[in-house]
Amino acid sequence: MKIGILGIGSYLPERILTNKEMESIVDTTDEWITSRTGIRERRIAADDEATSDLSYKAALKAIEDAGIDKDEIELVIVATTTPDYSMPSTAAIVQDKIGIRKAAAFDMEAACTGFVYALTTGYSFIKAGIYKKVLVIGADVFSRILDWEDRGTCILFGDGAGAAVLGEVETGGYLGGDLQADGAGAQELIVPSSGSRKPFREEVLTSRDQFVKMNGREIFKFAVRAFPETTAVSLEKAGLKIEDIDLFIPHQANIRIIESIAKRFKQPMEKFYVNLDKYGNTSAATIPIAIDEARNEGKIKKGDRLLLVGFGGGLTYGSCILEWSK
Ligand SMILES: CC(C)(COP(=O)(O)OP(=O)(O)OC[C@H]1O[C@@H](n2cnc3c(N)ncnc32)[C@H](O)[C@@H]1OP(=O)(O)O)[C@@H](O)C(=O)NCCC(=O)NCCS
Structure with missing residues (x-):
């Protein structure tokens, strides 16, 4: 059986924080950030947006792109370092927000490697014959755990989410x-x-x-x-x-x-x-x-x-x- 991505989607918060604005937050310059990192701007979640909100918006697009019914999803995995809470899992919150009637849900912490870990895990569940369709999400609101007084870190990160529906494909795949x-x-x-x-x-x-x-x-x-x-x-x-x-x-x-x-x-x-x-x-x-x-x-x-x-x-x-x- 070939297993791959049936649908993909992403969501970025609206608020753009430019390097120029960073100059008024920490002792840095647009020139330093651009030349040392390539980053020019990043997105910052609104005060009322948490990781599950970003995840939910990305997931809806992935489900639509896959052309499946949400209730076909049997497992939701959210890879994140910035869950809404340490308990309950962000995945359980996302499962409820989407309104999937019956699906297992858990979070996965592998920092920036999280999506690759989650995708591999979702693939493995399908390969083992346990589930047919798995929703994997990589989402983080790093702006909430950044030290906005530390110029060595706060200039690097931004907020966002991406999601993929995994399932059986006719050609290619993993x-x-x-x-x-x-x-x-x-x-x-x-x-x-x-x-x-x-x-x-x-x-x-x-x-x-x-x-x-x-x-x-x-x-x-x-x-x-x-x-x-x-x-x-x-x-x-x-x-x-x-x-x-x-x-x-x-x-x-x-x-x-x-x-x-x-x-x-x-x-x-x-x-x-x-x-x-x-x-x-x-x-x-x-x-x-x-x-x-x-x-x-x-x-x-x-x-x-x-x-x-x-x-x-x-x-x-x-x-x-x-x-x-x-
Ligand atoms: C963080 C990073 C951009 C720093 O770049 P660098 O070229 O290694 O810079 P250094 O840490 O050697 O610092 C060089 C100088 O710039 C200064 N500096 C650090 N951040 C700065 C900033 N935002 N603006 C201006 N100067 C800064 C340092 O204080 C240091 O000054 P000093 O020489 O007077 O001590 C770079 O090390 C990096 O990208 N590392 C990987 C980080 C990463 O990707 N993390 C996530 C992985 S998932």
Whole structure:
């Protein structure tokens, strides 16, 4: 049985925060951000928008694109680092908002690799014969966990959501993939006060430990190491070579990471889909948003082979190769 994407959709909040506006928030410049990251602007969720709201809007588009009845969905997975609550799961809230009568629902935390993890999990449930149609969502409202006094992190991220309906396809679909983690690097990208290790107390406010802490240089080095490593595994599993990939859909973190990978793979930059200039790093949402936009721009045709590659906190990384079936 071939399993692939039946429908895709995405949602970005309306509010645009430009680099120029960033200059009035932290000690930075448009020139510094653009030259070091490629990011020009990002979207910020409205005060009353949480991760489930973004997820819901992306999911409705994916369901419509798939042309299925919502009640055919048997499992909802939301990959996110910024759930509405630690309990209940954001996936359960989304299941209710969509009005799916009977579906399992759970969240998945694999930071910026979340969508690749969720897609692989959804694929596996279908492959095992447990469910026929699975809704996978990558969504984050990072603006809520950013330290808006830390210029090393707050300039990088934005809010957004992307969703895909997985199911049986006639041609193509999932050809091979790989998931990995290196927990030894856990401290390099972390929200220290976000769980049982350091519960939220008054002193947390002074240390600002409720916000993202990142060792940017180490994460950069990790990304350029992890990307080719996981790509090699996926290519081997799919029995393909790098030249067989029609479009690379990399996690949108930094243009310099993508450029260095393109150079290493000896592939032209035109083969790498880039929209981080508009949205920054939307964490688990970058990859499904990119697939949706690339498809809408006519950059993905039936039979094209896409390589999705994610990396992020955990440290986690992973990839998969999909042959577009629609
Ligand atoms: C964060 C990142 C853009 C920093 O770029 P960099 O070239 O490594 O810059 P450095 O951290 O070496 O800092 C260089 C200087 O710029 C300064 N700087 C950092 N952020 C700045 C900002 N927003 N504006 C102006 N200056 C800034 C630093 O303080 C440092 O100054 P110093 O030399 O006086 O100490 C880069 O490391 C990066 O993108 N890393 C990967 C992060 C990532 O993708 N995370 C998510 C993964 S899922």
